[in-house]
């Protein structure tokens with residue numbers, strides 16, 4: 001099946017809004033890349049560094065209605081920043097194989113925190129004695145290259161280092177490729193439940209669990225409506241701000257007394273609303289952590 005890719009070159013201050021508008025149009029994947037291949041760097045906390053010439057791409061499986069889509073993006077842009085013209089957006093059709101090559105070339109082993117490495121299945125682990133998560137995301141979201149995923153992986157790694165993950169049960173809402181649930185298991189959790197509304201995500205999670213020799217009984221995957229109303233000591237949810245707010249009562253309801261939660265997929269200007277929604281559900285929220293314009297919120301249900 002061919003894919004439609006929208007692509008624009010923007011200065012760093014425009015990347016976040018364009019990314020948001022492409023997601024609102026239902027992008028299956030979003031990419032942020034340096035147009036000149038500057039080396040990746042660790043941003044300082046509280047800053048939103050992006051490359052001076054950032055290429056933002058959005059991938060769509062719906063090839064119809066491209067003109068209407070571009071018109072909606074332009075209209076939304078003018079509404080939000082009437083003083084700046086909408087960046088010029090090109091589009092092209094990618095054959096399936098092109099698409100695979102496109103993202104594979106940008107996906108190399110990534111270190112997350114102190115102990116964890118995310119290693120594409122076609123690479124050798126750079127540190128054989130590290131906690132290596134071997135990953136092939138298929139068509140599901142979650143390679144670790146996106147800041148929303150990286151923020152959650154670093155949180156899980158931190159919990160493992162401080163001994164708070166060992167032998168615990170984890171719930172991962174919106175598991176995508178399974179990256180967070182599998183990382184939690186590899187970092188010492190005893191059991192993980194992963195849910196997703198997308199059957200391709202559940203399939204990719206299953207395959208990645210096998211790839212990482214995860215015991216079949218350690219990971220349960222299901223659609224959200226099939227999940228029992230259990231409470232967990234550790235919960236992750238990397239879905240967008242809208243669903244995080246809409247589902248606040250359900251998601252927070254899964255956090256056990258004393259349990260911890262990480263919420264991701266939140267843009268800087270949405271963080272206050274998400275935080276408020278979870279405080280109203282009885283969670284005590286920590287100071288937000290930001291990476292490349294994306295915010296991770298963490299909190300705890302006081303025992």
Ligand SMILES: C[S@@+](CC[C@H](N)C(=O)[O-])C[C@H]1O[C@@H](n2cnc3c(N)ncnc32)[C@H](O)[C@@H]1O
Nearest residue numbers: 141142149174175176196197198201224238239
């Ligand atoms: C941004 S991806 C995150 C994937 C992975 N957990 C990660 O951190 O990279 C969000 C995932 O949430 C799923 N999703 C969206 N809304 C959901 C919902 N209401 N319940 C469960 N999953 C949802 C999407 O299908 C997608 O796979």
